[in-house]
Amino acid sequence: MTIPSPQSPQNPAPQSSGSQPTGPWSAGPQSAGPRAPRSGGSGGGLARGLQRVTASALGPYQSAVVRIGFAATYLFFLLRELPHRHELYGPDSPWHWDLARQLTEGNRAFSVLMWTDSTVWFEAVYALTLLSAAALMLGWRTRTMSVLFMVGVLSVQNRSIFMGDGGDNVVHLMAIYLVLTRCAQVWSLDARRAARNARRAAEGLPPLRDIVGPVLWAPLGYVLVTATAMGGLGGTPWLPTLLWILWLSAVVWWAVDRYLPRSEFRTLLDVLANLAHNATLAVIMAEVCLIYATAGWYKIQGSRWQDGTALYYPLNLDYFTPWPALSDILGASGLMVMVLTYGTVIVQVAFPFTLFNRRVKNVLLVVMICEHAGIALLLGLPFFSMAMIAADAVFLPTAFLVWLGTRATLGRRRLLARLPGRSRAPGKPGAPTRADGRSADGPARDGHGGTEEPRLQGGGGGHTLVG
Numbered sequence: 001m002t003i004p005s006p007q008s009p010q011n012p013a014p015q016s017s018g019s020q021p022t023g024p025w026s027a028g029p030q031s032a033g034p035r036a037p038r039s040g041g042s043g044g045g046l047a048r049g050l051q052r053v054t055a056s057a058l059g060p061y062q063s064a065v066v067r068i069g070f071a072a073t074y075l076f077f078l079l080r081e082l083p084h085r086h087e088l089y090g091p092d093s094p095w096h097w098d099l100a101r102q103l104t105e106g107n108r109a110f111s112v113l114m115w116t117d118s119t120v121w122f123e124a125v126y127a128l129t130l131l132s133a134a135a136l137m138l139g140w141r142t143r144t145m146s147v148l149f150m151v152g153v154l155s156v157q158n159r160s161i162f163m164g165d166g167g168d169n170v171v172h173l174m175a176i177y178l179v180l181t182r183c184a185q186v187w188s189l190d191a192r193r194a195a196r197n198a199r200r201a202a203e204g205l206p207p208l209r210d211i212v213g214p215v216l217w218a219p220l221g222y223v224l225v226t227a228t229a230m231g232g233l234g235g236t237p238w239l240p241t242l243l244w245i246l247w248l249s250a251v252v253w254w255a256v257d258r259y260l261p262r263s264e265f266r267t268l269l270d271v272l273a274n275l276a277h278n279a280t281l282a283v284i285m286a287e288v289c290l291i292y293a294t295a296g297w298y299k300i301q302g303s304r305w306q307d308g309t310a311l312y313y314p315l316n317l318d319y320f321t322p323w324p325a326l327s328d329i330l331g332a333s334g335l336m337v338m339v340l341t342y343g344t345v346i347v348q349v350a351f352p353f354t355l356f357n358r359r360v361k362n363v364l365l366v367v368m369i370c371e372h373a374g375i376a377l378l379l380g381l382p383f384f385s386m387a388m389i390a391a392d393a394v395f396l397p398t399a400f401l402v403w404l405g406t407r408a409t410l411g412r413r414r415l416l417a418r419l420p421g422r423s424r425a426p427g428k429p430g431a432p433t434r435a436d437g438r439s440a441d442g443p444a445r446d447g448h449g450g451t452e453e454p455r456l457q458g459g460g461g462g463h464t465l466v467g
Contacts (some may be wrong), residue, residue, distance in 0.1 A: 046230055057277040060185035061401035062394045064139075066284065067146075067183035069390025070174045073167070074153060077383045078130045088115070088163050095160045104158060108235025111158040112151060115232050125155055136178075136376045139188020144216050146183070147246055150175040168386030173287060179246065180280040182273060187405060210254070217250050281394070285461035288391045289352040292368075296348030305345055308338035314379055322380035330378065344371065355395070365395055 052058070078085075086092040093100075097117040104114050113125055129152025135145040153175040157168055184190040195205040224247055233240040256266050305311040314320040315331040320380050330336055347367055354361040369389050376385035 017034075030217050041117070053278045053426050054271045054274055055276050057182040057185060059281050059394070059398075060182075061187075061398055061405070062396060063181050063183040063277070063281060064185065064187045065393040065396065065401060066174065066390055067139070067142070067178055067181075068137050069393055070171055070178065070387065071133045071149065073383055073386040073390060074149075074171055075130065075133035075137060075176075077388070078126070078133065078156075085126055086119075086122075089156055089159045091117065091119050093160055095162060100159055103161070104234070104356065109154075109158040110234030110236070111155040112227075112232070113155050113159045115227075117229075125152065128152060131158055139184040140211060141185035141216065142188060142190050143246075143250065144213075144220070146179045147220075147243070150179050165381065165384050167381070167387035170291070170387045174387075174391065177280050177284050177287075179242070180276050183278045197295070210258075213250070213254055217247070217254075221247055284391070284394050288394060289355070291391070292348045292351045296345055296350075299345045299348070305341060308341045311341045312337050320379045320381075323378070327378060343367075347371065358397070361395065362397060365392060368392055 004207055057063075087094075091097065097114075100111070101114050103109070104111055113122060115121065128148065132145050132148035132152055136142060136149045153171060157164060193208070200207060214414055228240060228244075235242070253269060256263065256269060258268055299305040299310070302310065304313070307419055312331055315327040315337075321327040347364060351361075351364055351368065354364050369392055372385040372388045372392075376382040
């Protein structure tokens with residue numbers, strides 16, 4: 001794979017035989033052009049590896065699942081706690097505003113809820129966090145929504161740090177990492193918008209004018225300038241730096257996309273965004289491995305985990321028994337308790353080492369996902385389990401995710417076809433068509449479903465560090 005260069009009359013991009021167009025506005029997979037001759041030795045392998053991590057954002061389906069999973073986890077959490085939000089994070093919290101302010105000033109944490117103790121401000125921040133989580137899950141304006149989601153997660157969690165569990169720590173970290181990933185390449189509204197621009201480009205039409213982006217950029221810039229001047233971005237230097245880089249680069253990306261879409265600078269932005277995405281994806285994988293490795297090795301040191309009775313105790317605590325009858329049945333079997341206790345330790349310790357064998361890794365991944373589903377059911381920790389399953393999804397095989405997306409698309413089509421007035425025959429007047437003349441509702445050639453789910457090279461719908 002080579003780094004795709006901008007199209008120009010002197011350097012035309014090779015056209016694919018498929019239906020997806022190419023070019024700077026294309027949302028489909030870019031043609032790689034003629035392959036460079038393979039060179040032997042470590043130098044050739046290093047060059048190919050560098051070419052791969054700069055030419056494309058790897059793991060588009062995995063990063064999309066992580067985005068959807070963590071956004072959905074926090075969205076459902078905020079919705080569940082909506083009736084109790086004032087007691088947990090608001091003005092009626094036992095951990096009142098003065099205590100929270102002293103703590104955040106001491107540990108230099110960031111929370112916009114510390115700007116004022118106004119109830120109206122708290123309601124606005126809570127609602128904005130909820131809406132940004134929903135928009136991020138759908139992949140709408142992901143560049144902006146991922147930043148708002150990060151700000152909302154950090155603000156709510158740092159307001160009352162004693163209200164969460166281990167799942168909150170994972171959401172906290174992943175909210176920061178998602179800002180640096182291109183997690184809207186597939187399964188997002190941004191990808192659909194980019195696909196529409198790609199079809200327009202294939203027809204010789206200019207892309208749709210982006211008005212929402214600048215409208216979002218201007219007020220957020222005003223808030224950022226004000227917060228920086230008032231010292232409201234916390235005491236750590238990395239967060240203000242990150243927010244300023246993201247905000248300033250947004251206008252750069254917009255201007256280059258609008259006025260210099262075929263320039264080498266546009267390609268450079270893609271390379272930087274791909275590097276940031278791939279590095280962050282590697283960090284997410286390392287983070288998941290670190291979580292399981294530390295959890296497993298700490299369990300080994302506990303006497304209750306050593307004698308195989310650790311699971312018995314939470315099954316007999318009222319706080320962790322949403323289904324007492326089921327917990328009693330499981331806790332009454334000493335053999336089952338021992339098997340689950342030892343199995344948990346073995347799976348957590350072994351998982352990082354199974355990454356070197358794909359088949360063993362996939363088997364263990366299924367076991368871990370089932371384990372977290374069992375924790376959600378038996379111990380009443382649904383959001384912790386959702387967060388860990390979303391983190392595990394970064395290791396899911398691409399073929400399975402593509403198959404899952406195809407099944408979901410077919411199911412959605414069948415559901416919509418049963419609604420009155422929603423079914424449309426291919427080619428019927430009024431039905432949108434693709435660039436190759438086929439109905440937009442027809443199955444895609446690549447098997448990803450009816451809606452094109454492109455692997456963007458930095459088009460209008462992809463999430464980027466510099467966008």
